[in-house]
Amino acid sequence: MDIISKKFPIHELNIEDCLSKNQLPKIDRYDDHIFVILQFPASLKGRAAPNFTQLSLFIGKDYLISITQGDLYPLNDLFRTCNSGDQTIRNNFMGGSPGYLLHSILDALVDNLLHILMKIIGNLDDIEDEVFDDKVANAKEISILRREITTLRRIVLPLKRIMLEITSRDVKRFSSSAAEEDLIDYFDDINDHISKVLEALDESKRNN
Numbered sequence: 001m002d003i004i005s006k007k008f009p010i011h012e013l014n015i016e017d018c019l020s021k022n023q024l025p026k027i028d029r030y031d032d033h034i035f036v037i038l039q040f041p042a043s044l045k046g047r048a049a050p051n052f053t054q055l056s057l058f059i060g061k062d063y064l065i066s067i068t069q070g071d072l073y074p075l076n077d078l079f080r081t082c083n084s085g086d087q088t089i090r091n092n093f094m095g096g097s098p099g100y101l102l103h104s105i106l107d108a109l110v111d112n113l114l115h116i117l118m119k120i121i122g123n124l125d126d127i128e129d130e131v132f133d134d135k136v137a138n139a140k141e142i143s144i145l146r147r148e149i150t151t152l153r154r155i156v157l158p159l160k161r162i163m164l165e166i167t168s169r170d171v172k173r174f175s176s177s178a179a180e181e182d183l184i185d186y187f188d189d190i191n192d193h194i195s196k197v198l199e200a201l202d203e204s205k206r207n208n
Contacts, residue, residue, distance in 0.1 A: 004065060009033065010058060018056040018067045025158035027165055033060035034170055038162065039155045040109050041116055042070045052155050055109075057102070059174050064098040066105065074108040099175030103186045106163070110193050113156070117197050120148055124204055153201050160194045167191060 005015055014035045017023050028035040035058055042053040053070035066075065082090045093104040123145055167187040175183045
């Protein structure tokens with residue numbers, strides 16, 4: 001963080017936000033960059049979505065910086081792929097602009113949300129199959145499932161709001177003019193996936 005603060009025009013309050021573990025999702029706008037805090041599930045082995053971790057992003061005209069409080073495996077995988085030495089693959093993810101790289105990061109993380117959601121729905125279906133079996137004690141599993149649904153909703157609701165803001169107000173600032181229209185379409189696709197996740201979570205909550 002010391003190196004980043006010396007090389008980029010980043011406000012010291014945003015540095016503090018990155019180091020804090022208790023920040024709410026938000027977006028701050030400056031003349032030459034935006035600062036975004038989002039939350040995503042930090043998946044642990046054996047459970048779908050037990051907790052979440054903070055992702056901080058600085059996006060400027062020619063840079064994107066990401067800082068996480070914990071492991072976000074889709075982001076780690078994306079970094080390893082871009083760092084593999086294959087320039088073609090790297091270009092496919094980075095796309096020549098910070099706006100396109102932002103899309104690649106968020107697309108991977110939202111796809112992971114969908115994957116986690118499928119796990120939750122699978123768990124819900126299993127519990128529904130067991131609910132009439134007197135030999136199976138599923139009160140604990142139901143409690144865990146409720147917590148997972150609540151955790152994901154706490155992540156997805158602000159994510160949807162901030163993503164709509166980024167799409168309508170910020171994508172054009174950080175993409176090349178030639179790719180601007182297509183990039184907005186890509187972000188709209190992410191927004192559509194987020195809406196589907198939220199709809200499925202609401203349905204799961206009503207059924208549980």
